[in-house]
Amino acid sequence: QAVVTQEPSLTVSPGGTVTLTCGSSTGVVTSGHYPYWLQRKPGQAPRTLIYDVTNKHSWTPARFTGSLLGGKAALTLSGAQPEDEAEYYCLLYYSGPWVFGGGTKLTVL
Amino acid sequence: EVQLVESGGGLVQPGGSLRLSCAASEFTLSSFWMSWVRQAPGKGLEWVANIKEDGSEYYYVDSVKGRFTISRDNAKNSLFLQMNSLRVEDTAVYFCASVKLGIWGQGTLVTVS
Numbered sequence: 001q002a003v004v005t006q007e008p009s010l011t012v013s014p015g016g017t018v019t020l021t022c023g024s025s026t027g028v029v030t031s032g033h034y035p036y037w038l039q040r041k042p043g044q045a046p047r048t049l050i051y052d053v054t055n056k057h058s059w060t061p062a063r064f065t066g067s068l069l070g071g072k073a074a075l076t077l078s079g080a081q082p083e084d085e086a087e088y089y090c091l092l093y094y095s096g097p098w099v100f101g102g103g104t105k106l107t108v109l
Numbered sequence: 110e111v112q113l114v115e116s117g118g119g120l121v122q123p124g125g126s127l128r129l130s131c132a133a134s135e136f137t138l139s140s141f142w143m144s145w146v147r148q149a150p151g152k153g154l155e156w157v158a159n160i161k162e163d164g165s166e167y168y169y170v171d172s173v174k175g176r177f178t179i180s181r182d183n184a185k186n187s188l189f190l191q192m193n194s195l196r197v198e199d200t201a202v203y204f205c206a207s208v209k210l211g212i213w214g215q216g217t218l219v220t221v222s
Binding site: 001038051098099 | 153154159166170214216
């Protein structure tokens, strides 16, 4: 099965902007991969932030934006808050199976 | 309140079996693809399996093919994961979810030791 790659860790300053990316071993990530972005905090269930590239849930803060960028899926956080410190996972669809990326540990510091 | 509640986890010896259940409340499970996702200690999330609304299609991660079976009982608003020939590396918290809707259970711990 495909391998999905993410930055292992990133740091952003409070109020700053950071972009997390999600690449595929099979090539360019497209809308046909229906990229998802999930947030995971210790002791909590995963939380789906973005689905189908850009769509947000009612609970998704407006400062999170999903996109396709340079052949990858991307999650941009604009105006980082301390509570955004978490692990972020992308999830891609491969015509049946899904594959998670390895996750990005985001530090707000 | 919309929720998914997993049960059936526990301690099992290698080669053993467990059946996980996921009960939905205030949520009509039959209208959506449903998934099982796991997270092993110190590791990232791993998609395990999913199943179509009517149960006619299902997919598995390669590492569980032939050992795990996903199923659903829409009349009982429930999702299941039958896990056979369990291995130490299957140790994880298992979540049921409608990933697209953003509805997740709290998880159930499976320990193979």
